[in-house]
Amino acid sequence: MMELKVFTPVEPSKHIKAIPGKWVLARRATGEAKARYVAKGYLQDTSHIQDNYSPVIAIPAIKLMISLSLENPELQLIHVDISTAYLYAQRKDDDHKVYLYPPSDIGKFYPEHEGKIYQVNAALDGLVESAMLWYRTLVEYLQQEGFVATNSDHCVLKKEEHIIGVYVDDLLILSRAPVKVIDILKKRFKIKVLGAPQKLLGVTFEYLPDGIALGQEQYIDELLQKFKLDALKINQHGPISQAAYTLKINDDEDQSNYPYRQAIGALLFLSRSTRPDICFPTALLSSFCSGYGEEHWKQIIKLLRYLKRTKTHKLIYKLYNNNGLQAYSDADYASEELSRHSYSGYMILHNGNLIGWNASKQKTIALSTADSESFAVYKCMKEAIYLKRLLTEMRHGPF
Helix, strand or coil, X not given: CCCCCCEEEXXXXXXXXXXXXXXXXXXXXXXXXXXXXXXXXXXXXXXXXXXXXXXXXXXXXXXXXXXXXXXXXXXXXXXXXXXXXXXXXXXXXXXXXXXXXXXXXXXXXXXHHCCCEEEECECCCCCCCHHHHHHHHHHXXXXXXXXXXXXXXXXXXXXXXXEEEEECCEEEEEECCHHHHHHHHHCCCCEEEEECCCEECCEEEEEECCEEEEECHHHHHHHHHHCCCCCCCCCCCCCCCHXXXXXCCCCCCCHHHCCHHHHHHHHHHHHHHCCHHHHHHHHHHHCCCCCCCHHHHHHHHHHHHHHHHCCCCCEEEECCCCCCEEEEEEECCCCCCCCCXXXXXXXXXXXXXXXXXXXXXXXXXXXXXXXXXXXXXXXXXXXXXXXXXXXXXXXXXCC
C-alpha cells in the first residue's frame, strides 16, 4: 500500500471525520495466507457520492465469448487476474476526500505516522465508491491503448481482433494473440496470467477433446455446508413437489428460523450460471421472500436434495452447428392459482450452445394464452437483440 502511495499521513483535525478500518485475514485454497486492511465503509458519509455504480460483464456475454472461442480454433481464451486491483485506482482532485484511521500498531513500522490519520488516495476495499473508481481507472487505461467499449455491454472492450471481458479484477481475453493484450496490461498493473480458465466466478471449466464443460459441483457442496444440509439424502425425483404450486405467502410464522432469502439468493446465482434446470423452481420459490414458513423451507430443502444428486451435471459447449443465434420462448397461462399470473421462459443459443435463459413470473395478468405467449416473446427478443448487437460488435467493432 505504501509503495502505491495509497495513504498520505495528515494531522487530525476536528474538521476532518475519519472512518475506522480493520484487518481481514484469509487463507487461499493453496494454503497461502492473505491480509488486507480495509475501510469500514458502512460508517462512510455517502451524501456527497453521486455515482457509485460499477458495471460487470453479463453472464450471457461470457458464455458468448466461450462459444466464439470454439467457433474458431485460432482464438484463445485466457483468464487474467489483476492483483490488488483497487489500489491502482487513484482518486482525482474532484473526488471527495476520504480519511481513515491507521492500524493501532502503525507506530511499530512507521514511527513518523504515530498520532496521525490517513488521507486515502486510492480505491480502498470497503469504501462505497471503490468499485466505480477501479472500473473507471481500468477502462480509461484500456481506451488509451486503443480499446473501445461496446455499446451493448460496457464491460466488453475490443481492439482490432482482441476482446476483453471485465468482471471487477477478473479479465477474460479472447484473441488470436493474447500475449499482446497481456503485455498492455503488464505496463500498468501487476497481473497473474492464469492461462485457459479453470475457475471463473464460481464456475469450473473442464476441457474436453471437442469442447468445454461448465459446472459448479464445488459451489453446490459449499452451499449445502453453509446451510448445514450436507448430510441430506438425495432427491430421486424432480427439484420441487406438486405442493410448491399451491404455496401461499405466510406472514404468521417466525421467519428467523429459516435462512430462506439467503438460500434463494444462492440458488438464483446457480440457476443463472450453469443450471437452467432449476431456473423455474427458483423463480417460483423466490416469489415468497416476503412471507415464508416451514412449508416453503421444505421446498428449498427438496431443491437442495435434487442439486446434491445432480451436482456433477454440466453444460457442454462445443461447435454443434454454424446456425449463429437462435431463440426460443414459451409460456403457460394463469398457472399461479393465487394471483392467476402466468410464467414465461426463453432460451438463446449460439451455434447450438446455450448462452442465455430465463424463467420468471409475468408482471401483468394475461387475458389470454396469446397475450401470455406474446409477453414471453417480448422478453426473449429483448435479450436476443442485446446478444445480436453484442455479437456484431465483437466481430466488427462498436457502431
